[in-house]
Amino acid sequence: TQTVSQSDAHVTVFEGDSVELRCNYSYGGSIYLSWYIQHHGHGLQFLLKYYSGNPVVQGVNGFEAEFSKSDSSFHLRKASVHWSDSAVYFCAVSASNNRIFFGDGTQLVVKP
Amino acid sequence: GGIITQTPKFLIGQEGQKLTLKCQQNFNHDTMYWYRQDSGKGLRLIYYSITENDLQKGDLSEGYDASREKKSSFSLTVTSAQKNEMAVFLCASSISGNTLYFGEGSRLIVV
Numbered sequence: 001t002q003t004v005s006q007s008d009a010h011v012t013v014f015e016g017d018s019v020e021l022r023c024n025y026s027y028g029g030s031i032y033l034s035w036y037i038q039h040h041g042h043g044l045q046f047l048l049k050y051y052s053g054n055p056v057v058q059g060v061n062g063f064e065a066e067f068s069k070s071d072s073s074f075h076l077r078k079a080s081v082h083w084s085d086s087a088v089y090f091c092a093v094s095a096s097n098n099r100i101f102f103g104d105g106t107q108l109v110v111k112p
Numbered sequence: 113g114g115i116i117t118q119t120p121k122f123l124i125g126q127e128g129q130k131l132t133l134k135c136q137q138n139f140n141h142d143t144m145y146w147y148r149q150d151s152g153k154g155l156r157l158i159y160y161s162i163t164e165n166d167l168q169k170g171d172l173s174e175g176y177d178a179s180r181e182k183k184s185s186f187s188l189t190v191t192s193a194q195k196n197e198m199a200v201f202l203c204a205s206s207i208s209g210n211t212l213y214f215g216e217g218s219r220l221i222v223v
Contacts, residue, residue: 032210032211034210034211034212036212036214041217042216042217043116043202043204043214043215043216043217044155044202044204044212044214045214046211046212046213049210049211051210090154090155092212094210098143098160098162098168098206098208099157099160099168099170100145100157100206100210100212101157102147102154102155103154104153104154105153105154
């Protein structure tokens with residue numbers, strides 16, 4: 001059974017702070033790992049993904065994520081957050097059968 | 113760029129009623145998905161389809177039917193609406209199941 005775990009339901013930081021949103025997964029096969037962002041009242045938007053190669057992948061708006069096979073993790077980071085980054089962030093695992101599993105999401109609040 | 117259009121944005125129905133949500137995409141993607149998102153929660157897969165006329169059950173398919181009669185469209189039917197399934201339903205499409213493009217969502221309200 002594939003699982004995606006986002007340990008923090010809520011994260012609050014101040015504008016200009018760095019942030020890391022955590023994601024751990026369990027899956028035995030070959031997978032894609034992705035992060036998505038959801039602003040209130042909208043659908044999800046793709047941020048970045050990892051399949052192979054350099055374990056640090058860059059996404060839009062200064063986001064990056066690092067894959068760790070030993071930790072089964074794919075944490076999302078941003079060096080300096082802006083108030084507009086306030087949203088819910090979802091980690092996702094894509095299996096070879098086209099099924100995509102999502103974590104429960106992390107609500108990021110950026111205070112001015 | 114393409115777009116995914118979900119209709120209606122709000123679907124209001126009575127308990128026990130059969131209700132249908134529609135989704136259209138012009139990306140020419142093969143795979144389409146329906147997810148349910150309860151308030152403040154993650155996404156749960158209801159149905160997905162890897163090509164026209166294909167249907168695959170997700171983890172939450174009981175109480176739902178789906179139809180993929182054309183490559184560009186994927187509809188979801190709630191067979192008997194219940195008050196405890198008021199949620200946002202999200203449609204998405206992808207080329208090969210690794211990057212999803214989502215619609216804006218349809219909110220189901222059962223009165």
